[in-house]
Amino acid sequence: MSDERVLAIDVGGTKLAVGIVDPGGRVETYERTETPKVDAEGLWRTLESLLDKLPESDLIGVGVGCGGPMEWPSGEVSPLNIPGWRGFPLRERLRERYKGLPVRIHNDAVTVAVGEHWRGAGRGSRNVLGMVISTGVGGGLILGDRLIDGASGNAGHIGHIVVDPGGMPCKCGGRGCLEAIARGPALAAWAQAEGWRAEQMIATAKDLAADAARGHPIAVAAMRRAGRALGIAIASATHLLDLDVVAIGGGMSQAGPMLFTPLDETFRHHARMEFARHVRVVPAELGQTAGLVGAAAFIYGADRYWNAD
Amino acid sequence: MSDERVLAIDVGGTKLAVGIVDPGGRVETYERTETPKVDAEGLWRTLESLLDKLPESDLIGVGVGCGGPMEWPSGEVSPLNIPGWRGFPLRERLRERYKGLPVRIHNDAVTVAVGEHWRGAGRGSRNVLGMVISTGVGGGLILGDRLIDGASGNAGHIGHIVVDPGGMPCKCGGRGCLEAIARGPALAAWAQAEGWRAEQMIATAKDLAADAARGHPIAVAAMRRAGRALGIAIASATHLLDLDVVAIGGGMSQAGPMLFTPLDETFRHHARMEFARHVRVVPAELGQTAGLVGAAAFIYGADRYWNAD
Missing domain, CATH: 3.30.420.40 (ATPase, nucleotide binding domain)
Structure with missing residues (x-):
């Protein structure tokens, strides 16, 4: 098994989850917290404090599933159930944090569907x-x-x-x-x-x-x-x-x-x-972690799951 | 403009049409006849007599739109409105006639949609x-x-x-x-x-x-x-x-x-x-010839319109 790893993020109205996913689609490390009802920067800091807990070695990219709507693929997100983010430049912020790595984002339901196709019931x-x-x-x-x-x-x-x-x-x-x-x-x-x-x-x-x-x-x-x-x-x-x-x-x-x-x-x-x-x-088949697995597939399975810049 | 030409065929319950289509999607030569109510071989002979009227120089392939249902992509056709053909091996027959050329076939409505995308309202x-x-x-x-x-x-x-x-x-x-x-x-x-x-x-x-x-x-x-x-x-x-x-x-x-x-x-x-x-x-936008234009696109636009063998 390769040493490559992907950092995956799942942003929802109820919870924020982050994890490290291996090339087989297994979630190795997993952190989550309730989505706080705070302003845009407060929410970003909450996400960053989750990300700080993850190892960063061998990362080849960052995949994200986020509640819609969003401008896609530019990744300015306005999740219906997260009033604090309206046009929040999530993809850009993550690119600044993970310089040089591809950062790819899609709507949460799309991300779950990709997860099920890559490693779940649609395999x-x-x-x-x-x-x-x-x-x-x-x-x-x-x-x-x-x-x-x-x-x-x-x-x-x-x-x-x-x-x-x-x-x-x-x-x-x-x-x-x-x-x-x-x-x-x-x-x-x-x-x-x-x-x-x-x-x-x-x-x-x-x-x-x-x-x-x-x-x-x-x-x-x-x-x-x-x-x-x-x-x-x-x-x-x-x-x-x-x-x-x-x-x-x-x-x-x-x-x-x-x-x-x-x-x-x-x-x-x-x-x-x-x-x-x-x-x-x-x-x-994937349950709670479907969003993280799908987010990782935007990197590992880019030929099938990522058609944008 | 290249000298390449595609032979296009449109098989429907009302009419059989054949034509030569240039790389710009223009129908250069066009022949049609009412679909006769005859047996399988009689219908094939009618189609062949139409094809005999077309020039065969510079042909790079044969595209076909045909009423469904059919086995796809093998091209055994059973058009609902043509009782004479049930499991008729149309693609195979055309391959025998046009040896060495690719022969590609799809359902008629799909073929029309491809025509409209390639050279019509969806361009x-x-x-x-x-x-x-x-x-x-x-x-x-x-x-x-x-x-x-x-x-x-x-x-x-x-x-x-x-x-x-x-x-x-x-x-x-x-x-x-x-x-x-x-x-x-x-x-x-x-x-x-x-x-x-x-x-x-x-x-x-x-x-x-x-x-x-x-x-x-x-x-x-x-x-x-x-x-x-x-x-x-x-x-x-x-x-x-x-x-x-x-x-x-x-x-x-x-x-x-x-x-x-x-x-x-x-x-x-x-x-x-x-x-x-x-x-x-x-x-x-294409009207009556949409089926022929779309059939030609299975050859000229194979990268977008033909995903089978």
Whole structure:
């Protein structure tokens, strides 16, 4: 095994994580902290203090996954859930810190999809949709064995496929998007409106999944509702893209068969073209570290996963 | 200008067309005939008699667009609208006829999309969806300046994006697909059921577009119905793929503003992510010869448009 190492960074609204990843995709060293609610420079100092704990020998590059939106590939980030960073020049700051090393950054869901393709559930397949279902519904696409960036680095937004044209308004300004139905908070809110834990101020999608597993009828119906919306969107994506594998991760995917069974039924109901029948819809494999593994792939697998400067 | 020339073939249910295409994408020589309703060898002889009329000097390759489905890239074709060919080894036959030359074949809608990217409405853009709306609704994808084939050569099937989950059954076996609503014959049948030309045995989408242009209310409503379904599907594709250009061709696209105005309204209603706002949805430019131009691009533009053996 080579001595080369990549420094990987995962910036999210809940946590900041950094690690050293080896060429096989193993996370050797790992540090994390809650994302503090502070101003831009305070947040940068928090990230730097995490980075200070990592060894810097044998580094060949820095890979980053960060919550969107961002200017890509220039890497000025404005993560929806991190109000302190608006147009923050994350890529430039990291280039200053790690002089001479390539620094590469992409949206977090894209990074997770790359991780699953490189070392997870999509390994060895040429056409993969990686999805993250949690407080939002995001994704990334590897087609023809190469990451698809789109015109502005935004390819993969499966959360904004329209699954119910006359349906609920979406935060994006549209209507009936997958995300408006299937993101965790929307699903919990729907169940509360139907009478589930109606007395609580806040009930989470995690509570919902737990209650569904115990057979609570509204919770079960909510998971079915999410599964159906996901099945429609994945059928559309499969017909449009002729995929091999759809790998589904994120907190909501922990719900297991409560989610995957209705998802699969609806998917098979709509994905009827002959070529769509061989697609495998599977849980993601990498879990919490998918973002770090994917970020490392922007360096180790640059021929497939990095098409920018 | 180089002396190189490509022989291009366009096999459809209505017509067979062949031509010589120069490196600039101009069709120099063009021959066509109606597709005869004969057996496999009879059809092959018809194609050969067309090919016999073409000059063969300076040929560097043969490109083919053919109605699907087909085994790809091996090129055993079973065009839905040509019952005489089922598993017909078109690529192999052409290789025997044009010994030593590369012969490359793809689905007809993919070929048209490639033509529009190479020399038509998508010229100079890196992320293009090309669509053909006629008796079916097909398409092809160029992403990151490269043709997307999918796992089995079937990427681009935008006609089977789900736009109305509880809607009409589709020939594919699914429900609520774009094609089930917006393909010409379905649209004409819908209008007849609503009372338009109800006394006629058969009325065509061409009649429908003409009547819509004259202000017939049911015909206008039919075009709006198609436009809305198209707008939803294109919004979903744009969000998923972060496109630059959507180029729309095929007979139905001749309807002009009667179709494009409701299409654009619905598209803008649903495509609300900031990155989706710069997309241009435009009529295709190449018309009847798009298939020949695209077929030639499999040879001239092999680095971008041909990823197989």
